[in-house]
Amino acid sequence: MPSPPSHLHLLSLPTPFPVGAVNVYLAEGDPLTLIDAGPKDEPARAALEDGLAAHGHRVEDIRRIVLTHHHVDHIGLAAEIVARSGAEVLTHPYNLPWLEDYVGARIRNAPFYNQIWDEGGVPEQIVEMMARASEGVAQWLDPLTGANTIDEGDTLAFADREWRVHHTPGHAGGLICLWEPLSRTLLSNDHLLRDISSNPVMEPPVGQGPRPKRLVEYLREMRRMAGLDPAIALPGHGEAIHDVPGLVRKRIAFHRRRAEKILATLDGERLTLWELTRPLFPRLSTGMDFFLALSEIQGHLDLLAESGEVEPTGADGLLRWKHRPMSKRRG
Numbered sequence: 001m002p003s004p005p006s007h008l009h010l011l012s013l014p015t016p017f018p019v020g021a022v023n024v025y026l027a028e029g030d031p032l033t034l035i036d037a038g039p040k041d042e043p044a045r046a047a048l049e050d051g052l053a054a055h056g057h058r059v060e061d062i063r064r065i066v067l068t069h070h071h072v073d074h075i076g077l078a079a080e081i082v083a084r085s086g087a088e089v090l091t092h093p094y095n096l097p098w099l100e101d102y103v104g105a106r107i108r109n110a111p112f113y114n115q116i117w118d119e120g121g122v123p124e125q126i127v128e129m130m131a132r133a134s135e136g137v138a139q140w141l142d143p144l145t146g147a148n149t150i151d152e153g154d155t156l157a158f159a160d161r162e163w164r165v166h167h168t169p170g171h172a173g174g175l176i177c178l179w180e181p182l183s184r185t186l187l188s189n190d191h192l193l194r195d196i197s198s199n200p201v202m203e204p205p206v207g208q209g210p211r212p213k214r215l216v217e218y219l220r221e222m223r224r225m226a227g228l229d230p231a232i233a234l235p236g237h238g239e240a241i242h243d244v245p246g247l248v249r250k251r252i253a254f255h256r257r258r259a260e261k262i263l264a265t266l267d268g269e270r271l272t273l274w275e276l277t278r279p280l281f282p283r284l285s286t287g288m289d290f291f292l293a294l295s296e297i298q299g300h301l302d303l304l305a306e307s308g309e310v311e312p313t314g315a316d317g318l319l320r321w322k323h324r325p326m327s328k329r330r331g
């Protein structure tokens with residue numbers, strides 16, 4: 001059984017978020033590389049410094065940071081590390097606007113989300129809660145300019161091995177996994193987590209195009225990564241995954257069960273995004289909870305619309321979803 005490259009070390013950094021600690025990976029060798037950077041928060045900074053010191057390094061020694069996606073628990077400290085070390089940053093082009101101006105990106109995206117919430121019948125008070133939660137996120141990072149880009153098919157050398165970049169949107173539009181074929185190691189960050197199903201976070205299109213269907217992409221990319229037949233996946237949170245195809249089958253089955261629940265909830269009715277989210281997630285409390293639950297249900301509606309099992313109908317400015325009779329489905 002191949003084992004992951006010995007020059008790759010896990011540094012677990014605490015985060016102030018419900019997900020718990022984030023896994024950052026230190027790749028020794030030339031250039032000294034960090035995969036992800038943790039949130040800008042004192043406990044994370046201290047854990048990073050301690051973790052580096054345990055391997056005989058300092059923040060100032062880091063030469064390169066690879067950022068796997070734009071979420072603050074993964075990128076928050078990157079700007080500070082660059083200021084202290086002069087490290088090069090590599091990430092998918094999708095992530096650049098977020099790295100450079102997180103607040104600006106959020107403000108530019110607000111009309112997109114507001115339209116979805118309006119059509120989805122989401123109450124004003126919930127919309128305000130979500131806006132406040134999203135505003136608060138920027139405190140966990142510093143803006144970062146000058147990152148270089150990597151994309152599907154590129155290769156990177158670190159930890160004494162060659163890694164292939166795979167662009168795997170779903171949890172986030174600019175998410176990349178890194179694949180090392182000799183040891184069959186996949187650095188999967190939030191694309192594959194052992195103990196929790198990652199959220200297919202709703203995101204606006206880049207430029208004019210249609211809204212990306214994140215759950216549809218996510219399941220497709222999960223199958224593609226399982227197809228590499230990894231011996232081990234090293235995730236962004238929690239324990240390593242030793243049975244990637246088994247985990248992917250479990251995730252696909254989980255999403256199918258949730259889709260069945262949505263179909264059962266629709267049962268002859270025409271319901272909005274909000275009317276579907278409420279019964280399926282009755283115990284939400286924070287703005288972030290509501291945002292992730294609405295993203296999840298929208299993801300499932302996209303999936304069911306793609307298979308022809310539901311269709312949207314518009315009236316009075318609201319988008320209502322209905323279960324489509326078998327005879328009208330395509331294919």
Ligand SMILES: [Zn+2]
Pocket residue numbers: 069071171172190
């Ligand atoms: Zn994430």
